[in-house]
Structure formats: C-alpha cells, structure tokens
Amino acid sequence: MKKILHLMLFVGLSLNAVAQEKVDEAAVKKIRKEGLENSKVMDIAFQLTDVVGPRLQGSPGLMKASKYAVNQLKEWGLENVQLEPWGEFGKGWELQKCYVAMTAPYYKPILAFPKVWTAGSNGLQNAEVLLVDESDTTALEQYKGKFKNKVVLLYSDAKLPSGFNPDVKRYTDEELEKMAKAEIVVRTGQPAGGPGGNPAMREMIANMRRATYISNKTKEMAKADGAVAFLSINARGKDGTLFVQGGGSYKATDPENMLDLVVSTEDYLSIARLAKAGIPVKIDLDVKSKFHTADLKGYNVIAEIKGTDPKLKDEVVMLGAHLDSWHTGTGATDNAAGSSVMMEAVRILKASGLKPKRTIRIALWSAEEQGLHGSRNYVKNHLTDTVKQWSNAAGEKISAYFNLDNGTGKIRGIYLQENEAARPIFTKWLEPFHDLGAKTVTISNTGGTDHLSFDRVGIPGFQFIQDPMEYSTRTHHTNMDTYDHLYPEDLKQAATIVASFVYHTAQREAKIPRKEKK
Incomplete structure (x- = not known):
C-alpha cells in the first residue's frame, strides 16, 4: 500500500511540475516558422559533406570544415567565435589514392578501403594472395618466411548477412x-555466471579476444617478413557497404602500421573460396596515404549568443555535436547531420530575433571517434575541478548540454540520462512538437557520444532520441555515409526542436536540476 501511495504522490508532483513549467508560445511560433519554412540545414550539410569531404581527425578535411563553421557562425552574428585548441592529439592521416583489383584467375575490380593510420603500398604492386587459415598462434609458425611480397588474407568462415529485414526503420509507438x-x-552483486556475464557471453568474449590476438600476431609476422598488404573483412556489411575504422596508431612517436584493407564482404568471400580451393589469386594494389605531423593539436569550434539578462547572462546553455568523421564516406549521418542541426539551431535563434537571458554556447567537437577527446578535454580544461573530479565554478554555471549524434532520424524525444528531476520540464517543452512526432521522455541512459563528457562531472548532459533509420545497418562508419542518405524533413524538425529546448533552458528562472553525485 505504501508503494502505491508513494507512486501516486510522485505522479501527482510530476503532473503539477509539468503544469507549472512554462512554454513561450510566441517564441515557439517564431522558431517553428524559421526552422520549418526557411531552413538552411541542408545547405550546411552540403558544405560539410560534398564540399569538404571526409573529416578524419587531424586531416585537411576536418580543418576545412572547422574553418567553414567558424566563418558561417560569424556571418550569422555569433560572438566569441574561435577554433580552440584542446591539447595534443597526434598524427593526421589522409587517403590520396586507392586502386584494388583481382588480376588472376581473372580480372575484377575489388571494393576496398584502407584502415586509417596505415601505410600505403609504395606504388602499384601485383602480389599473390596468401591464405592464413589457423586458429592458434602456434600453428602460425608454419607461415614464417612465407609472407614476403604477398597479400595476406586471414581466413574467416563468415557468411553474407541476411537481407530479409529492412535497412531503414523508424521507432514504432x-x-x-x-x-x-x-x-x-x-x-x-555479480550477473548470472559471475563476472563478465553468463558462460555463453564469456565464451563469445574469449573467442573475440583470441581472434584479435591471432590477427595482430599474423600482421606482426607479415610486416616483419615484408608482406605487401593485409586484407580484412567486416562481416556486418553487405551489398557493397564497408564498415571501416582505424588500423594503426595516431600517436606521434609510433611507427606506421602495414597497409590493411577492408574488402567488401562479397569480394572477400569470393577471394577466400578461391584461395582455399588452391586456385592462385593475384591482386593489384595502388594505395597512397599521407600522414600529417606539422600540427599535432586537436581543435573545437566554439561560438556564443550572448545572454541579455544582467543576473543570468554569465550562466550558459550548451549545445553541440562532433564535427569529425571517418574517411570512407563523407560523414553525413555521423555526424554532419548533428553538426548541421546544431548550427541551424543557433541560426534559427538569431534569425528569429529572440534574446536569450542566459548565454547560449555551441561547440563542434573533434576526435569524438577516437574517444570523445574534444569534448572530454574541453570539460577538463574549462569545467572540471581536477582534484574532486567534479564540476568547478565555471561548470556550475552550465545549466545543461544538449547533444545530437544518432544519425539523420527525426527527434522523437529525449533521454534523461537518469536525471528524473528533468522529466516534467522536458515533457512540457515537447508538447508543442507532438504534431512532429516528438513526445517521448525516457529515464534511460544512452552512451557513446559527447554528452557523457558533461554527465561524468555532474553537468546535466542530454542526448535526443532519434529514429534509427539506416544508421546501424548502412551508414555508421561506412562508405555509404553520404549526403543522399540524409532526410531533409527530419533534420529540419530536429533543428527546430533543439532551438526551442535551448531557448527555453536559457529562459528558465532556475538552471536544469542536477543529479546527485554517486
């Protein structure tokens, strides 16, 4: 009975809080008109993708995108616009040429991309494929001395992923x-089966570690023997989609890794079958990459709409997304989409003539793909008491940070990141956008992106719920992550909602409530 009474009391208090929370209907009307009728979000996305190209951390593409963002934010009238260094990252890397083809037993172009921070081929090479089909490092010893001038393929029994489920998906009611x-x-306590989960999970993890170790050992031997390149598979891909990330170290002092190419699943399986059948396979390779070492620092783009209230203008509302991408596509859904939406959100606020009480600060992060480096270092450099590992005085002035980094899908609501006190606030702020499909507030966490840098030091950090679309199945870290996989109406909707959330956060009498330190 006590539980029921407590639940009824909580529901009553929540409903009362929702009723008390204010929505500036006139401001929402202006924001909706500007965001839905005069949107520039796809123009921004075009510049960040087709015009700039890939935006790998430390590459000329990322610097070009950063300078574009700086110039555009200045043009819209934002203040304190800067390209701010956050610390040392390491080497940049750029793909300048990639030609791969099978020349025997017949000619066939091969769809392939090198992993980043790996070396090139030193010109055009024609080499025979050496199939390595072993399950332990002891058996690998038989290949010692046989890798020279070979293209090495570590055998996998992977199958082409099923095509029965649709790639594109929206959340159902x-x-x-x-x-x-x-x-x-x-x-x-411990989960079933002890630390690391149940026995099946432990076995799966052990198998993955064993496979990674064998792969690394094979590469080590191949490089020592003078192999030309290594062919890898990412078995998630099908229909020409390649999931490609890192294959070498970006630390300034580390040596270059051997050329490691991810080959399309279809091409890989064909080559593997031929080699396993004893049919000689030859590969043409001409891959050129460039390491950039002149500037090892990482940079974030920072800009502000200054607050107008004498008492609140020193407090800050932040919004952001990461600007860097991987190298195979043009980083459209990961994360030109988020960066374009956040840039568009501040443009909407400026164009609508709204005067926020608190300062609004946009941040476009770098090196998110390598571990949230841009946002983590920003929070460390500016907002953290490094002794207490919690927010400092400047951090306490941040009301909230809002992030977008789950692809091109429309906003369906927001993750509370276990901050239950924010539920009635966000519930009220979503009401004007129910007609656009956004109404869900969930207590759940979501991980893997820059709001975590704020949340970990007690600053309210939030990520919006977005329709998954084809993010995991087709575009995330792939060669298909291009402008044409963006959904314009979804991005317009997202920018409009973000602008409203940021504005209302800036106008509240109090900052967004904080979670208690655990």
Missing part, C-alpha cells in the same frame, strides 16, 4: 511507449 515506461535499473 510501442517501442517509444516502452522507452517512456523504462525504470532505472539498480545493479547489485
């Missing part, structure tokens, strides 16, 4: 309702 009803899970 049932899925959103389940999110809204989620509860905080308090974990105590």
Whole structure:
C-alpha cells in the first residue's frame, strides 16, 4: 500500500511540475516558422559533406570544415567565435589514392578501403594472395618466411548477412511507449555466471579476444617478413557497404602500421573460396596515404549568443555535436547531420530575433571517434575541478548540454540520462512538437557520444532520441555515409526542436536540476 501511495504522490508532483513549467508560445511560433519554412540545414550539410569531404581527425578535411563553421557562425552574428585548441592529439592521416583489383584467375575490380593510420603500398604492386587459415598462434609458425611480397588474407568462415529485414526503420509507438515506461535499473552483486556475464557471453568474449590476438600476431609476422598488404573483412556489411575504422596508431612517436584493407564482404568471400580451393589469386594494389605531423593539436569550434539578462547572462546553455568523421564516406549521418542541426539551431535563434537571458554556447567537437577527446578535454580544461573530479565554478554555471549524434532520424524525444528531476520540464517543452512526432521522455541512459563528457562531472548532459533509420545497418562508419542518405524533413524538425529546448533552458528562472553525485 505504501508503494502505491508513494507512486501516486510522485505522479501527482510530476503532473503539477509539468503544469507549472512554462512554454513561450510566441517564441515557439517564431522558431517553428524559421526552422520549418526557411531552413538552411541542408545547405550546411552540403558544405560539410560534398564540399569538404571526409573529416578524419587531424586531416585537411576536418580543418576545412572547422574553418567553414567558424566563418558561417560569424556571418550569422555569433560572438566569441574561435577554433580552440584542446591539447595534443597526434598524427593526421589522409587517403590520396586507392586502386584494388583481382588480376588472376581473372580480372575484377575489388571494393576496398584502407584502415586509417596505415601505410600505403609504395606504388602499384601485383602480389599473390596468401591464405592464413589457423586458429592458434602456434600453428602460425608454419607461415614464417612465407609472407614476403604477398597479400595476406586471414581466413574467416563468415557468411553474407541476411537481407530479409529492412535497412531503414523508424521507432514504432510501442517501442517509444516502452522507452517512456523504462525504470532505472539498480545493479547489485555479480550477473548470472559471475563476472563478465553468463558462460555463453564469456565464451563469445574469449573467442573475440583470441581472434584479435591471432590477427595482430599474423600482421606482426607479415610486416616483419615484408608482406605487401593485409586484407580484412567486416562481416556486418553487405551489398557493397564497408564498415571501416582505424588500423594503426595516431600517436606521434609510433611507427606506421602495414597497409590493411577492408574488402567488401562479397569480394572477400569470393577471394577466400578461391584461395582455399588452391586456385592462385593475384591482386593489384595502388594505395597512397599521407600522414600529417606539422600540427599535432586537436581543435573545437566554439561560438556564443550572448545572454541579455544582467543576473543570468554569465550562466550558459550548451549545445553541440562532433564535427569529425571517418574517411570512407563523407560523414553525413555521423555526424554532419548533428553538426548541421546544431548550427541551424543557433541560426534559427538569431534569425528569429529572440534574446536569450542566459548565454547560449555551441561547440563542434573533434576526435569524438577516437574517444570523445574534444569534448572530454574541453570539460577538463574549462569545467572540471581536477582534484574532486567534479564540476568547478565555471561548470556550475552550465545549466545543461544538449547533444545530437544518432544519425539523420527525426527527434522523437529525449533521454534523461537518469536525471528524473528533468522529466516534467522536458515533457512540457515537447508538447508543442507532438504534431512532429516528438513526445517521448525516457529515464534511460544512452552512451557513446559527447554528452557523457558533461554527465561524468555532474553537468546535466542530454542526448535526443532519434529514429534509427539506416544508421546501424548502412551508414555508421561506412562508405555509404553520404549526403543522399540524409532526410531533409527530419533534420529540419530536429533543428527546430533543439532551438526551442535551448531557448527555453536559457529562459528558465532556475538552471536544469542536477543529479546527485554517486
């Protein structure tokens, strides 16, 4: 009975808080008109993708995108616009040429991309494929001395992924309702099966570690023997989609790794079958990459709309997204989409003539793909008491940070990141956008991107819920991550909602409530 009374009391208080929270209907009307009728979000996305190209950390493409953002934000009238260094990152890397083809037993172009921070081929090479089909490092010893001038293929028994499920998906009403009803899970003790999960999970992890170790050992031997290149597979891909990330170290003092090429699943499986059948396979390779070492620092783009209230203007509302990408596509959904939306959100606020009480600060982060380096270092450099590992005085002035980094899908709501006190606030702020499909507030966490840098030191950091679309199946870290996989109406909707959230955060009498330190 006590539980029911407590629940009824909580629901009553939440409903009362929702009723008390204010929405500036006149401001929302202006924001909606500018964001939905006069949008520039696709113009921004075009500049960041087709015009700039890939934006790998430390590459000329990322610097070009950063300078474009700086100039555009200045043109819109933002203040304190700067390209701010956050610390040393390491070497940049740029792909300048990539030609791969099978020349025997017949000619066939091969769809392939090198992993970043790996070496090139030193000109055109024609080399025979050496199939390595072993399950332990002891058996690898038989290949010692045989790698010279070979293209090495580590055998995989992978199969082409099923094509029965659709690539593109929106959240259903049932899925959103389940999110809204989620509860905080308090974990105590060890999970079933002891540390690391159940026995099946432990075996899977052990197999993955064993495969990684064998792969690394094979590369080590191949490089020592003078192999030409290594062919890899990422078995998630199909229909010509390649999932490609890093294959070498970006630390300034580390040596270059051997050329490692991810080959399309279809091409890889064909080559593997031929080699396993004893049919000689030859590969043409001409791959040129360039390491950039002149400037080892990382940079974030920072800009502000200054607050107008004498008492609140020193407090800050932040919004951001990461500007860097991988190298195979043009980083459209990851994360030109988020960067374009956040840039468009501040443009909307400026164009609407709204005067926020608190300062609004946009940040476009770098090196997110390598571990949230840009946002983590910004928070460390400016907002953290390094002794207490918690927000400092400047951090306490941040009301909230809003992030967007889950592709091109429209906003369906927001993750509370276990900050239950923010629920009634965000619930009210979503009401003007129910007609655009955004109404879900979930207590759940979501990880893997820059809001975590703020959340970890007690600053309210939030990520919006977005329709998944084809993010995981087709575009995330792939050669298909291009402008034409963006959904214009979704990005217009997202920018409009972000602008409203940021504005209302700037106008509240109090900052967004904070979670208690655990």
